[in-house]
Amino acid sequence: MRYEVNTSAGADGRIISTIDQVDDLNVRVTLFCHVGDTRDAQIRAALEKLGWKPPNAQSPPARSKCLVAGCANQRDKGVFVGDVCGSCYSMLVMGQCGRGETFIHTLYAERDMAQAKIKRIRSLL
Numbered sequence: 862m863r864y865e866v867n868t869s870a871g872a873d874g875r876i877i878s879t880i881d882q883v884d885d886l887n888v889r890v891t892l893f894c895h896v897g898d899t900r901d902a903q904i905r906a907a908l909e910k911l912g913w914k915p916p917n918a919q920s921p922p923a924r925s926k927c928l929v930a931g932c933a934n935q936r937d938k939g940v941f942v943g944d945v946c947g948s949c950y951s952m953l954v955m956g957q958c959g960r961g962e963t964f965i966h967t968l969y970a971e972r973d974m975a976q977a978k979i980k981r982i983r984s985l986l
């Protein structure tokens with residue numbers, strides 16, 4: 862088993878950091894995900910203190926809908942972390958997922974099926 866730490870910066874101003882756990886059969890589970898948005902004034906100020914220079918291009922306006930596919934949560938109806946609603950953010954960060962039809966729920970269902978398959982294979986060994 863190994864852990865992978867990745868950070869990517871998108872053209873839309875988001876910085877996504879993840880920590881994935883990858884087992885011996887290459888099944889990947891995201892343990893931590895943080896979405897920082899350089900359009901957020903506090904994050905922007907912190908990055909500028911570290912020497913970051915904002916790009917000249919005008920940043921697009923913040924999205925009104927949660928970035929997660931299948932999630933219909935709107936920014937003006939609740940808490941958002943960057944472009945992700947509080948519910949989706951909690952699922953990504955806490956690794957716990959209830960019922961729903963978002964992209965995250967699909968990933969968790971696939972993970973559960975993969976883990977069940979691994980368990981069956983290991984029981985045969």
Ligand SMILES: [Zn+2]
Nearest residue numbers: 927932946949
């Ligand atoms: Zn959401």
